[in-house]
Amino acid sequence: MNARRTIVSYLIILLILYLLQFVLSPYPHSLMTRIMVFAIYASAYNLLLGFLGMISLGHSMYFGAGLYVTGLLIINKLVDPFSAIIIGVFSATLLGVATAPILLRTRGPMFIILTLMTSLAFYYAVILFNNVTGGEQGLVLPLERLTLPAGKFLIDLTSPVARYNAALLGLIIAMSTSLTIYLKKYSTLLLAIKENEDRTELLGYDVYRHKLTVFLLSSTLSGLSGSLYSITARYIGASLVSVNYSIMPLLWALLGGQGTVLGPLVGTAFLTVIIDIASSYTSSYLIIVGISLIALVLTAPEGLLGRIKTRWLRV
Amino acid sequence: MSKEPLLQVRDLTKKFDGATVLEDVDFTIAEGEKIAVIGPNGAGKTTLANLIIGRLRPTRGRIIYMGREITGLPPHMRARLGISYTLQSIGVFRTLTIRENVELAEKTALGRNHRREYVSSAIIQVLEMAGITSQMDRPPSVLSPGHQRIVEVAMAAMTMPSLLILDEPTQGLGEQDIGLINRMIEALGDKTSLMIIEHNIEFVLKIAEKIVVLDRGRILTEGTPEEVVTNESVQRVYLGR
Numbered sequence: 001m002n003a004r005r006t007i008v009s010y011l012i013i014l015l016i017l018y019l020l021q022f023v024l025s026p027y028p029h030s031l032m033t034r035i036m037v038f039a040i041y042a043s044a045y046n047l048l049l050g051f052l053g054m055i056s057l058g059h060s061m062y063f064g065a066g067l068y069v070t071g072l073l074i075i076n077k078l079v080d081p082f083s084a085i086i087i088g089v090f091s092a093t094l095l096g097v098a099t100a101p102i103l104l105r106t107r108g109p110m111f112i113i114l115t116l117m118t119s120l121a122f123y124y125a126v127i128l129f130n131n132v133t134g135g136e137q138g139l140v141l142p143l144e145r146l147t148l149p150a151g152k153f154l155i156d157l158t159s160p161v162a163r164y165n166a167a168l169l170g171l172i173i174a175m176s177t178s179l180t181i182y183l184k185k186y187s188t189l190l191l192a193i194k195e196n197e198d199r200t201e202l203l204g205y206d207v208y209r210h211k212l213t214v215f216l217l218s219s220t221l222s223g224l225s226g227s228l229y230s231i232t233a234r235y236i237g238a239s240l241v242s243v244n245y246s247i248m249p250l251l252w253a254l255l256g257g258q259g260t261v262l263g264p265l266v267g268t269a270f271l272t273v274i275i276d277i278a279s280s281y282t283s284s285y286l287i288i289v290g291i292s293l294i295a296l297v298l299t300a301p302e303g304l305l306g307r308i309k310t311r312w313l314r315v
Numbered sequence: 316m317s318k319e320p321l322l323q324v325r326d327l328t329k330k331f332d333g334a335t336v337l338e339d340v341d342f343t344i345a346e347g348e349k350i351a352v353i354g355p356n357g358a359g360k361t362t363l364a365n366l367i368i369g370r371l372r373p374t375r376g377r378i379i380y381m382g383r384e385i386t387g388l389p390p391h392m393r394a395r396l397g398i399s400y401t402l403q404s405i406g407v408f409r410t411l412t413i414r415e416n417v418e419l420a421e422k423t424a425l426g427r428n429h430r431r432e433y434v435s436s437a438i439i440q441v442l443e444m445a446g447i448t449s450q451m452d453r454p455p456s457v458l459s460p461g462h463q464r465i466v467e468v469a470m471a472a473m474t475m476p477s478l479l480i481l482d483e484p485t486q487g488l489g490e491q492d493i494g495l496i497n498r499m500i501e502a503l504g505d506k507t508s509l510m511i512i513e514h515n516i517e518f519v520l521k522i523a524e525k526i527v528v529l530d531r532g533r534i535l536t537e538g539t540p541e542e543v544v545t546n547e548s549v550q551r552v553y554l555g556r
Binding site: 198 | 389409
């Protein structure tokens with residue numbers, strides 16, 4: 001029953017997201033594109049946080065791998081945008097493969113510190129090679145290089161419709177991954193690992209292998225988000241791989257409801273809209289955002305989706 | 316009747332920061348044999364179990380299981396070979412339902428026990444007798460600590476182990492619950508070996524065919540229950556007579 005309800009809610013939300021593009025005016029349309037791109041990142045982060053209870057402060061480097069590889073390939077006219085996305089996503093996976101053997105040997109606070117250190121190394125590498133990356137100032141993707149050949153046609157990725165649907169497609173991939181883990185009952189094993197790794201291992205499960213699987217899925221989807229960000233925002237810059245961009249998905253997932261399929265999208269939408277509204281009134285908008293977050297954590301510690309479920313759906 | 320050793324523990328020594336917790340421990344468990352490891356607090360019983368299941372690496376010595384050296388294998392691989400262990404503290408997953416706990420354990424059973432279906436249904440029957448089956452879709456926290464312990468032993472039994480290691484399974488349990496744990500052990504059949512670490516001497520004498528007595532990290536003596544309870548040094552060191 002719960003599984004069916006989750007699938008139905010998931011399909012309804014996707015349908016709403018698809019239909020929204022036809023009714024939204026230009027600004028909310030582009031805001032929704034940004035929300036969906038970030039929701040991919042939040043979903044990716046949620047795999048690690050929600051199912052395994054691991055707090056990473058280094059996910060911005062996987063987001064950054066997708067962002068920079070895709071962006072630089074397009075800027076330097078090395079491949080077409082579609083190939084650039086594929087290579088960008090794959091590079092995030094590779095970075096995950098390279099860092100996981102070190103990061104996954106640690107747990108708790110050590111994992112948090114180590115992820116933070118590796119992402120800082122990534123950030124400073126971006127600054128150091130500013131002649132290639134554009135450093136803090138960043139680089140803009142030229143409009144004329146954002147066309148995607150599709151058979152006899154050309155998809156213009158600079159059009160709001162194409163950007164919106166590219167983000168929606170990415171979100172479907174990310175949320176379907178979470179949904180599959182949930183429906184295949186793989187989440188039961190992951191929650192057991194989250195609660196007690198040693199006990200799970202004593203039952204015969206190779207805990208490291210399962211953590212690695214989830215970690216690589218998470219880094220790959222973070223890369224997808226970064227890759228789509230570079231295309232939809234037409235910008236790559238060091239601020240996007242700073243520690244702030246590792247904390248944001250943590251907040252999005254926590255706010256929406258960690259370990260849920262739809263929670264990351266809800267949390268991302270909520271926080272992005274709050275920031276957007278607050279910043280239109282004052283440059284000190286983070287104060288308003290902070291107060292909203294405190295109020296929300298106090299009233300809905302289980303996340304927005306968890307609150308909705310217990311308050312209105314009584315599940 | 317001589318039985319092939321299922322587990323051979325050879326000269327096992329464990330030191331923590333220079334302090335010797337186990338020294339030259341040497342014993343075997345035959346297939347289907349039920350042994351108990353007893354000893355005063357700090358004798359090294361749980362350390363011995365942790366070395367066998369792979370949570371600790373020995374400073375010296377070897378562990379051979381089914382003729383294969385497993386001294387360097389990680390815990391999950393030992394579990395996959397059929398060594399199951401219940402923790403001294405209750406080790407059920409509180410964030411899962413009781414059913415998910417049991418199913419999680421059952422999934423790792425590799426059909427080692429030819430009586431798998433019989434064992435599964437016998438264990439479910441025990442859970443039913445304890446009144447647990449009506450609460451299968453609720454978290455273990457709804458159960459008393461004693462019944463949580465029963466669920467944990469059920470999980471260990473559901474993995475169809477060849478060697479079941481129980482660390483103080485009757486701690487805090489009443490007579491009736493101890494009887495239910497005994498039933499689950501019996502359900503596993505005479506092919507499953509048992510190593511039980513226990514303070515409850517009455518339970519040990521009822522179940523064990525052999526008793527290994529540990530004292531300050533060394534084997535004081537081993538033998539049949541009759542031999543051990545009449546052993547003078549055991550009476551002095553452990554039974555306090």
